[in-house]
Amino acid sequence: MTVTVSPGKISGAIPIPGSKSHTIRALLIAALADGESTIGRPLRSADTAACIDALRAMGVGITDGVDTTDRAGKSDDAIRVNGRGPRLKAPAGTIDCANSGTTLYLMLSVAALQSFPVRFDGDEQLRRRPAGPLLTALEASGASVDRENGDCVPLTVTGPIGATGQAGHRPQMSIACPTSQYLSSLLLAAPLSEGGIDIDVPLLNERPYVDLTLSWLDRQQIAYERDAYRRFTVPGGQRYTSYDAPVPGDFSSATFFIAAAAATGSDVELVGLDMADSQGDKAVIAMVEQLGARVSTGADSIRISGPKRLSGGTIDLNATPDALPALALLGTTCSQELHLVNVPQAREKETDRIAVMAAVIAALGGRAQELPDGLIVHPVRLKGGTVDSAGDHRVAMAAAVAGLFSDAPVSVTRAQVASITFPGFYDLLSAAGAQLSTADDDLANDGQADGRPHRQGEHR
Template structure:
């Protein structure tokens, strides 16, 4: 599917969909817990469905009652119901559920689409092996498709911190295995996502220790998850697009369903918007964003790499130069988002320069063009914002990818005044 986008001014209010990251963690904990869990208003997107599918395949019994999931957990006794689990495009779900699957002595195979097959899994598989598990990659070492199985036992391990998902997977499964696990993590990226994982462990009263540098963790073994009952809060990563959209189009948008006490790192986007000259007003679980004139700045995006696509568009309307740095891990997401955003925005006339770990963007006058979303949900949504500030028409392919995390994007942004058309 393609979207045709023309100049727009966003105005109004929008309810932000539930957090993908919280939904996946909630489903994993509910799967591993003993007893019945209730998950209220999870994200029913493609990534959410992948996590739901994995949960069922690993033995959880799940019923859907409107916007609520009722999960009968396994108590950590994983009994795979199928020999292979198709994870679609969900890297987070794949990494978190892979280690949990190794609680089973029966091999479980994971696979996904072409994008997911390209993403690195080697450090997680090595950590699994260090814990006593086994894996086999059937095509390319360190990549999907692969099979995993146990038995896992606590020990001292080191895991790569390029993506926080490797560490989160370990932190969520090692409490259930025999013995204590000491995890060393040199150069951890995306710290807020680990803090989100620890937030869940704290809610479950799981015992662990972490040092001040966030590079060594002690997880006590032989623990058990209790059932959860939790409403999933709004997704700050998805909120980024409405917030940036308001700022770049000169409109004013109120975003509902956002809890600023939540550990999600992408709430930092609102601080960046303020720093660049936008007006940001928070009232309870709502925030209003508007802007008339923006100025460039330097942005360390290590903690929230998912924001790079939208912020690259923001840089094109800011006076002077916007420098995004310390976010090399954006190259190993659904696409190489650094290279892709530079290439696609150049097609629209952007003055943009690619760095090893980020981008330099200078104020530019954008024009419509035929651009590719590269089957990456965040790239598609960011290019839609670019089309709203460009002259002429912008045609975006693979637009259906937005459904991965924001299935209502097209409808929400049309209601806000975005000129989008499906073709």
């Protein structure tokens, strides 16, 4: 699908869907708990569907579309999970994680709790995303790993991890974490192992995502000790308990509307966001404030008002790498250079997002300079044009938003990949006032005899 967005502003109240990071952790903890849990306001996307499919393959009963009513009388379409405790069922075949790196990385340690082999695979992009440090750590704590593709899937994990050694000592490991998901994976599984795990962490990017994982352990009253982010000691033999809880709105998804409002001088209210939540991407709010946007917060919403023109500066994205695509394009509207730095892990996401975003900006008439760990975005107004999403959901959404602040429309091919994390994105963008049209990719590429593309599903 090709999506074309024309220059303009957005406005109104925009409901932000549930957090992907919270939804997947909620599903895993509910699956490994004893009893029935209900997850309210979950994100429904390709990534969360991959997690649900993986858990079902290991014998977890999951019912989607459960009608519930909260204390305020609001109805919700929830997910109900019948937990099996820490010991799951051997899957009949390979677990396909599709494009979901979060599902893969967190499920690897869940599989390592089991005494049977679990084989994982994924799509072409996931087959290029390495898990080497996590696999080595699992081996150090007692698991075996059968590698078929280096440190990438397909691969097979056989546990259990965390067996108590001589004199009752816990397994010890040291793991460098260019992505926080490696550490989150171990922290979620370690309490359920026999003897627990001691984890040394010489390198850790994306610290707020570890805080998010620890917030779930705290809710579950899991015992652990920590020395800042350098060392974690997690006793084994603990249990997760069933729960009923809603999923907060996703700041990562909200980033695209934050960037759109800030870059176009628009005024929007983002509904369903809680500034008290542990999500790291809420830092994007302070980042756009630093650039000149005006922000006000309510009980469950945030209002963003863009200035006449944003300033430039330097922004450290180590804790918030998912914000890179949107902020890179936002940088083209600034009055000075915008330096996005300290985010080397962005090169190992669904794509090399540093290289891809530099190419997207150039294709739209802007100018950006690659750094080993980021980008320098020059204040050159975008002219518009056609770019490919590179099969990356965050690139697709960021490029679509750029159409609002380019001189001419921006068309994004393979735009349907947004559904990996945000299935309703284009509908919400249109409802907020964006002039948006869609077409099949082959039709959009071929055009018509008069040179105009076929357009389907015209939106305003």
